[in-house]
Amino acid sequence: xxxxxxxxMILIVVTASMLVTVSVANKDxxxxxxxxxxFNYTTNWPWGPRNDxxxxxxxxxxxxxxxxxxxxxxxxxxYSVWAFQNNPFYINDVLVxxxxxxxxxxxxHSVYLLPNMWSYxxxxxxxxxxxxxxxxxxxxxxxxxxxxxxxxxxxxxEHEGIHCRDGGMKxxxxxxxxxxxx
Ligand SMILES: *[C@@H]1O[C@H](CO)[C@@H](O)[C@H](O)[C@H]1NC(C)=O
Ligand SMILES: *[C@@H]1O[C@H](CO)[C@@H](O)[C@H](O)[C@H]1NC(C)=O
Ligand SMILES: *[C@@H]1O[C@H](CO)[C@@H](O)[C@H](O)[C@H]1NC(C)=O
Ligand SMILES: *[C@@H]1O[C@H](CO)[C@@H](O)[C@H](O)[C@H]1NC(C)=O
Ligand SMILES: [Cu+2]
Numbered sequence: 001x002x003x004x005x006x007x008x009m010i011l012i013v014v015t016a017s018m019l020v021t022v023s024v025a026n027k028d029x030x031x032x033x034x035x036x037x038x039f040n041y042t043t044n045w046p047w048g049p050r051n052d053x054x055x056x057x058x059x060x061x062x063x064x065x066x067x068x069x070x071x072x073x074x075x076x077x078x079y080s081v082w083a084f085q086n087n088p089f090y091i092n093d094v095l096v097x098x099x100x101x102x103x104x105x106x107x108x109h110s111v112y113l114l115p116n117m118w119s120y121x122x123x124x125x126x127x128x129x130x131x132x133x134x135x136x137x138x139x140x141x142x143x144x145x146x147x148x149x150x151x152x153x154x155x156x157x158e159h160e161g162i163h164c165r166d167g168g169m170k171x172x173x174x175x176x177x178x179x180x181x182x
Contacts, residue, residue, distance in 0.1 A: 091177055092178070
């Protein structure tokens with residue numbers, strides 16, 4: 001598989017997102033969560049306005065975040081953009097993946113964790129770990145707790161990676177440490 005300009009672009013975008021995440025987290029840290037300290041959430045963001053009610057709620061409680069919001073987990077939604085727009089995520093936040101089981105829908109989905117950035121960029125599922133089968137997204141959805149301070153690379157594993165590659169069904173998050181009580 002060649003290294004196309006497209007992939008290089010994604011790499012740059014992904015790296016930029018990490019920097020943005022870190023800098024936002026630091027701002028929270030230094031301001032004690034005050035009011036954003038002049039960081040304009042409307043304009044200082046790569047993809048414009050976003051619905052970030054979860055991240056602006058400055059409590060120490062973990063948030064429960066539905067992946068894709070009302071779009072849930074489906075083919076053809078840009079989850080990497082969604083993840084950008086919903087940063088920051090915090091340790092112990094819960095991601096909820098919702099999708100219909102094969103009995104209810106012709107479109108099957110699943111959730112895998114990819115081992116590293118490269119497998120994420122190339123949608124290489126060969127070393128991926130299945131965390132939710134095609135049936136586990138039904139009802140209340142599949143819940144995944146962001147337990148550690150590390151990047152998590154999520155992808156749908158269906159159609160030999162096509163959902164990941166062409167369907168936008170991949171994103172990563174780097175959960176931040178939650179501020180202490182104040
Ligand atoms: C952020 O930028 C938007 C668009 O320029 C503006 O309408 C809004 O008032 C700004 N908010 C703050 C807090 O400066
Ligand atoms: C943002 O999301 C929250 C919870 O998901 C919802 O209650 C709220 O109406 C949304 N706001 C906008 C502007 O979409
Ligand atoms: C923030 O979270 C607290 C605790 O979960 C909740 O009671 C409160 O309604 C939330 N505020 C907003 C604006 O979402
Ligand atoms: C998602 O959006 C980003 C930014 O616009 C773009 O670079 C990327 O190719 C999109 N991914 C898909 C699968 O459409
Ligand atoms: Cu899928």
